[in-house]
Amino acid sequence: MKEIAAKENTDHSYVARMINMTLLAPQIVEAILDDTLPDIRLTRLVVSPPLLWQDQLQRVGLQAR
Numbered sequence: 001m002k003e004i005a006a007k008e009n010t011d012h013s014y015v016a017r018m019i020n021m022t023l024l025a026p027q028i029v030e031a032i033l034d035d036t037l038p039d040i041r042l043t044r045l046v047v048s049p050p051l052l053w054q055d056q057l058q059r060v061g062l063q064a065r
Helices: 002-008 012-021 026-033 053-060
Strands: none
C-alpha cells in the first residue's frame, strides 16, 4: 500500500480505506450509489469493516435480502 500511495502521491491510510471499500457488501454499494444509505458516515464502514457482509449490513442498519 505504501508503494501505491507514493506512486499516487497520497497517504497510505487513504489507500487502505479505498481498498477496504472494495470489500463492502453489494447492498451497501448499491445504497451508496442510489443515495439511500441510512444516515451514516462512510468512515464507519471503511475503517476496519467487518469481513462478513451480514455484519456490515447490520452496522449500517440495512436488512439482508
